[in-house]
Amino acid sequence: MMKRNVNRMLSALLIISGLTFFSCTKSNPDGDKKVYHAGNGAEPASIDPHIATGVPEHHIMVALFEGLSSPEPKTLAPSPGAAERWDISDDLKTYTFYLRKDGKWSDGTPVTAQDFVFSWMRSLAPGLSEYAYMLYPVKNAEEFNLGKLKDFSKVGIQAKDDHTLVVTLKAATPYFLTLLHHYSTWPVPKATIEKYGDWNDRNNTWTQPGKIVSNGPFKLKAHELNKKLVVERNPNYWNASIVKLDEIHFYPTTDLSSEEREFRTGKLHFTYEIPAHKVQKLVEENPEETRITPYLGTYFYRFNVTKKPMNDVRVRKALALTVDRESLVKNVTRANQVPAYSFVPPDTAGYTSENRLDGNIDDAKKLLAEAGYPEGKGFPKVDILFNTHDLHKDVAVAIQQMWKKNLGIDVGLNNQEWKVYLDTEKKLNYNVSRAGWIGDYNDPNTFLDMFTSYSGNNRTGWKNKEYDALIGKASITGDQKERYSILQQAEKMLIDNMIVLPLYTYTVKHMVSKKLTGYHDNILDTHMYQYMDLKE
Amino acid sequence: MLKFVLKRLLQAIPVLLILMTLTFVFMRAVPGGPFDSEKQAPEEVIAALNARYNFDKPMHVQYYFFMRDLVTGDFINWPSFKYSNQTVLSMIAPQLPRTVELAIYSMIYALLIGITAGVIAALKKNTYLDYGPMSLAMVGVCVPSVLMGPLLALVFGVWLEVLPVAGWDSWAHKILPTITLGSAIAAYVARLSRGGMLEVLNQDYIRTARAKGVPENKVILRHSLKGGLLPVVNYTAPAMAGLLGGSFVTETIFRVPGIGRFYVESVFNRDYTVIAGITVLFAFFYIGSNLIADVVTVLMNPRLKFGAKT
Numbered sequence: 001m002m003k004r005n006v007n008r009m010l011s012a013l014l015i016i017s018g019l020t021f022f023s024c025t026k027s028n029p030d031g032d033k034k035v036y037h038a039g040n041g042a043e044p045a046s047i048d049p050h051i052a053t054g055v056p057e058h059h060i061m062v063a064l065f066e067g068l069s070s071p072e073p074k075t076l077a078p079s080p081g082a083a084e085r086w087d088i089s090d091d092l093k094t095y096t097f098y099l100r101k102d103g104k105w106s107d108g109t110p111v112t113a114q115d116f117v118f119s120w121m122r123s124l125a126p127g128l129s130e131y132a133y134m135l136y137p138v139k140n141a142e143e144f145n146l147g148k149l150k151d152f153s154k155v156g157i158q159a160k161d162d163h164t165l166v167v168t169l170k171a172a173t174p175y176f177l178t179l180l181h182h183y184s185t186w187p188v189p190k191a192t193i194e195k196y197g198d199w200n201d202r203n204n205t206w207t208q209p210g211k212i213v214s215n216g217p218f219k220l221k222a223h224e225l226n227k228k229l230v231v232e233r234n235p236n237y238w239n240a241s242i243v244k245l246d247e248i249h250f251y252p253t254t255d256l257s258s259e260e261r262e263f264r265t266g267k268l269h270f271t272y273e274i275p276a277h278k279v280q281k282l283v284e285e286n287p288e289e290t291r292i293t294p295y296l297g298t299y300f301y302r303f304n305v306t307k308k309p310m311n312d313v314r315v316r317k318a319l320a321l322t323v324d325r326e327s328l329v330k331n332v333t334r335a336n337q338v339p340a341y342s343f344v345p346p347d348t349a350g351y352t353s354e355n356r357l358d359g360n361i362d363d364a365k366k367l368l369a370e371a372g373y374p375e376g377k378g379f380p381k382v383d384i385l386f387n388t389h390d391l392h393k394d395v396a397v398a399i400q401q402m403w404k405k406n407l408g409i410d411v412g413l414n415n416q417e418w419k420v421y422l423d424t425e426k427k428l429n430y431n432v433s434r435a436g437w438i439g440d441y442n443d444p445n446t447f448l449d450m451f452t453s454y455s456g457n458n459r460t461g462w463k464n465k466e467y468d469a470l471i472g473k474a475s476i477t478g479d480q481k482e483r484y485s486i487l488q489q490a491e492k493m494l495i496d497n498m499i500v501l502p503l504y505t506y507t508v509k510h511m512v513s514k515k516l517t518g519y520h521d522n523i524l525d526t527h528m529y530q531y532m533d534l535k536e
Numbered sequence: 537m538l539k540f541v542l543k544r545l546l547q548a549i550p551v552l553l554i555l556m557t558l559t560f561v562f563m564r565a566v567p568g569g570p571f572d573s574e575k576q577a578p579e580e581v582i583a584a585l586n587a588r589y590n591f592d593k594p595m596h597v598q599y600y601f602f603m604r605d606l607v608t609g610d611f612i613n614w615p616s617f618k619y620s621n622q623t624v625l626s627m628i629a630p631q632l633p634r635t636v637e638l639a640i641y642s643m644i645y646a647l648l649i650g651i652t653a654g655v656i657a658a659l660k661k662n663t664y665l666d667y668g669p670m671s672l673a674m675v676g677v678c679v680p681s682v683l684m685g686p687l688l689a690l691v692f693g694v695w696l697e698v699l700p701v702a703g704w705d706s707w708a709h710k711i712l713p714t715i716t717l718g719s720a721i722a723a724y725v726a727r728l729s730r731g732g733m734l735e736v737l738n739q740d741y742i743r744t745a746r747a748k749g750v751p752e753n754k755v756i757l758r759h760s761l762k763g764g765l766l767p768v769v770n771y772t773a774p775a776m777a778g779l780l781g782g783s784f785v786t787e788t789i790f791r792v793p794g795i796g797r798f799y800v801e802s803v804f805n806r807d808y809t810v811i812a813g814i815t816v817l818f819a820f821f822y823i824g825s826n827l828i829a830d831v832v833t834v835l836m837n838p839r840l841k842f843g844a845k846t
Contacts, residue, residue, distance in 0.1 A: 043801075046620040053573060127584025130577040146580045202588065203615035203623075225622065225630055227704065227793035251703075254797070255788045257686060261694055261701040262791075419568025419806055426576070436574075456576035 092172035113159035172478035297506035306461035376408030386434035570617035614809035624813035635794035642718030650725025658733035676723030685789035733764035773829030
């Protein structure tokens with residue numbers, strides 16, 4: 001009896017395992033199709049343009065959707081997208097977009113001006129999009145998003161007819177067109193969304209395969225959670241004739257070394273990243289396919305100006321002057337990063353900072369002595385806060401050594417898990433905190449407006465009315481040159497007061513197959529798939 | 537036997553309730569929430585998001601909602617905070633079978649290799665057939681999958697180009713993850729079965745069997761294995777649960793679209809609903825596999841009886 005039971009159990013186990021083993025399917029080769037295989041970092045949290053927030057999501061949505069204007073692939077200059085042309089009023093406050101008559105959704109229905117009105121209402125719906133602020137330059141948009149205004153018809157976007165869209169801005173915003181390259185401003189299909197749930201429900205399932213309708217060069221074909229997401233050519237796209245790729249497969253590659261091995265074995269045409277320790281080797285061995293280019297982002301340290309000793313500008317300056325950025329990028333980060341002495345990356349839409357803190361190590365020692373800590377004596381115990389990551393640790397250790405060597409002060413390291421770190425930083429429970437900032441759009445404003453006293457991204461405790469006024473003034477200045485000179489003044493305040501310690505400008509690191517054409521490096525790391533092709 | 541199983545299942549209920557309460561407390565005690573991000577949305581927006589998911593309610597009310605949904609089974613329809621168009625069920629359903637599949641392969645691999653090596657080592661005690669596999673087993677226990685995985689991928693995927701380095705499509709994709717995940721278990725099984733066999737082979741009844749002229753292969757297969765492998769059976773249940781919950785590293789290295797990877801990431805994302813959902817699921821697995829192991833142990837050991845006080 002007992003033996004039979006065991007035997008039965010064993011045979012059942014064998015049969016089950018046998019079945020699962022042989023039920024696995026063989027992978028299909030791509031056949032005649034041109035399939036672009038791309039490593040994409042992480043499983044996309046959402047491909048709903050009004051809910052998504054990350055870079056992997058962006059890579060996919062660029063294929064699926066198109067805004068009113070679309071970036072030119074090399075320069076990222078605004079070029080026609082869903083709108084074939086636009087007029088801008090003399091006071092730069094009114095934009096009239098003329099939508100193309102042949103613009104269609106992937107289900108064949110026309111893309112209309114009303115679609116954009118609905119989409120922007122959705123993007124601005126209170127409690128839906130974390131990126132709603134991208135549309136704040138539009139008249140009354142902020143009020144609607146914050147729930148102070150209930151009537152959307154008072155917001156500055158109106159459909160004059162099916163193909164004419166009039167947008168009224170709060171103030172002249174010279175970079176407004178580049179904001180339209182951000183997914184939070186892209187159109188979404190009203191009928192589809194309402195079919196699968198409430199228009200302002202975050203958990204609406206309209207983006208699932210078989211349901212989603214989009215207006216970009218590609219449409220969603222399949223999505224297997226955590227495995228891959230497949231888009232295929234959208235025949236209803238207005239410019240479908242230039243699209244050469246048949247499909248794009250996006251893989252969630254969380255392990256960078258594994259991703260690099262997949263690239264080496266020819267399984268991937270594109271890697272989301274390159275592991276930092278491999279950069280030098282790959283640059284030497286495979287320079288043709290290793291792309292290291294500047295990125296619109298700054299790696300920096302925040303100072304908590306509300307806590308001793310960082311509330312003393314002399315201390316902050318002394319610390320800043322004793323960081324050897326050249327050595328940091330050469331010996332620690334080692335991926336061609338550019339040492340940063342100002343906060344806005346060089347040549348951000350033609351803006352290059354004129355600000356930097358001058359001085360040498362002796363000046364730094366003097367400043368520290370003036371602050372009451374000669375030779376670092378009596379310096380309180382402080383920590384460098386950073387989120388768990390090898391690179392952040394290496395940088396922190398290097399800076400810890402620089403401060404010890406040059407100023408004689410001992411700082412500790414405080415390593416925290418990502419969300420804990422965010423919480424600590426937000427509550428100003430730190431002294432010095434590692435940070436990074438990637439521009440949302442190609443304009444210095446995306447870097448400088450974060451240190452206004454009312455910005456949730458400030459997180460330094462620094463509140464300065466004069467700085468707020470400068471940023472406010474810049475946002476209503478139409479003349480680009482004048483606006484940049486105001487922003488220069490603002491950035492000078494930031495650097496002179498040493499609120500943040502810029503360390504280096506980020507670089508984008510990808511392996512890109514030599515078979516891939518129509519791929520262009522650019523500072524926003526935005527790549528338009530409709531121009532790409534695969535050559536044998 | 538039915539009474540035994542029922543009793544064990546009833547005992548599981550308070551265990552599950554306590555586990556879920558602890559999960560709730562720990563989840564909420566850790567700083568940071570699902571909507572914290574480096575680019576902070578305006579406070580009003582965060583407040584509206586929190587209200588949408590009842591995070592603005594007092595803790596005891598949230599706890600009530602949480603336990604109510606768990607008890608009624610509604611938790612499988614909870615939306616994920618991170619993956620906006622997914623629910624707990626839609627995330628677990630496609631991914632769990634792959635993790636289970638990988639765990640089963642790894643267990644079969646571990647048992648085949650481990651028992652064979654262990655039994656041979658026990659029979660050829662103190663010869664090279666003992667020292668060889670046992671030293672290898674020692675290495676197997678010591679080499680972590682973070683090292684084993686990339687090494688295997690490098691050798692078989694990149695250098696020899698015989699197996700894919702990552703993915704989960706054909707049977708070939710499943711070999712390296714199986715070896716990576718199963719090796720430590722195989723090594724442990726080898727040591728356990730060697731020890732178990734050595735003990736049994738010294739028992740009187742084996743000597744009696746041999747004295748009565750039972751052929752050696754029968755002595756081993758029929759009389760010794762059953763007793764000698766008892767430690768292995770006892771170890772299999774927690775090992776299986778460990779394989780299911782601990783496949784994170786292997787799944788990440790080989791891009792296996794399984795639940796282990798999501799479980800760990802859901803904690804980083806503070807995706808409360810998904811954390812709770814997978815925790816309940818793993819708790820069921822753990823309780824279930826321990827129960828099965830206990831039943832099998834009793835069935836294999838004539839000296840034990842169901843319901844007997846031990």
